[in-house]
Amino acid sequence: MSSESHSEAAHIHHPDYVKIWAVLVVLLIVSVLGPLTGIRWLMLFTAFGIAVVKAYLVAKNFMHVNLEKRWVTYLLVTSLVFLAILFSGVAPDVMKHQGLRWENYAAKKAVESGSQASAKHE
C-alpha cells in the first residue's frame, strides 16, 4: 500500500457502522409493515420515502460521498440530471395512450385486457 493513499485513508472518520446498519434494518421493517396499514399514501411514503432515506444513509455513511472531492458529487449529480431529462422526455409518450392526432392501440388494449383479467380474478 502506498504511503500517500494510506495517509489519505487514515484521515477518514469511521462512524459507528453497526448503529447505522441497525437504523437501516428498522427502516426496512417499517417499509415492509407500511402496506399492512391499508392507507395508500402511507404505504407509498413508507415504501419510496424510506427507500430514499436508506439510499442516502448508505451513500453518506458507507460510501462516504460527502467526504469525497467535489468531482464525485458533480459526476453523480450530472448522471442523475441526465436521467431526469430522459424520464421527462420519454414519459409523455409512454404514459399517455392518446394525443390530438395519435392513439396507442396496443397500450389501450393491454390495459383493457388486464382490467378484464382483474375483474375475473375478483
Added chain:
Amino acid sequence: MSGRSIANLRSVTGIPTARLVTWWIIASEIFIFGGLLASYIMHRLAHPEWAIAAANTNTKAGALNTFVLLTSSLFAVLAHKAADAGDGPKAAKFLRLTSLGGAMFLIVKGFEWTHEIKEGFVLSSGGFWSFYYTVAGLHGLHVLAGLVIMLIIASDATKNRDLPRVQCVGLYWHFVDIIWIFLFPLLYIAK
C-alpha cells in the same frame, strides 16, 4: 511497494485513479439501472393492470434479500475500516463475509425464481414480468460479479497487498445495495 498498485498512486483530481474509475463505473451504472427503473416507473403508472402481476411477487423473499444485502454492505464497510487501519487479514475476513451475503442473496433469488417460473410467470408472461426478470436478473449479475471480485481482492488483502482496492470494491457493492433498495419497493411493495 508493489508495482501492481500503480492505479492507487496516480491522482490527477486528488482522488486515487482506482477509486475515480470506480466512481465512473458507478456513474455509468446509474444510467443503466436508472434507465431501466425510469422505464419501469413510466409503464407501471400507465398500466394499472401491472399491479395484478406484481401481486404475485414474494414480499418475504424480497425483504429477506434486502436484509442480506444491507448486512453484507455493513461487512463491506467494516472491511474498508480494517484496510484503512492496515489490517489486511481482517479486511479479507470481512470481504469474504460480504461475498457470503452475496451468495445468500443469489440462493434466495434462485428459490424465488424457481417458484415463480413453476407458477407459469416467465419472461414472456407480460410487461411486468419482462421488467421483473430483466432488472432483477441484471442486478443479480452485478451481485455475482461483485462476489467474485471481492474474493479475488480478499486473497490479496490477506497478504496485505493492494489494500486501497478494498474500498473500491466496497463502493461498488454499496451501489449494488442502493439499486436493490429501490428495486424492493418497486417490485415487491407497490402492489
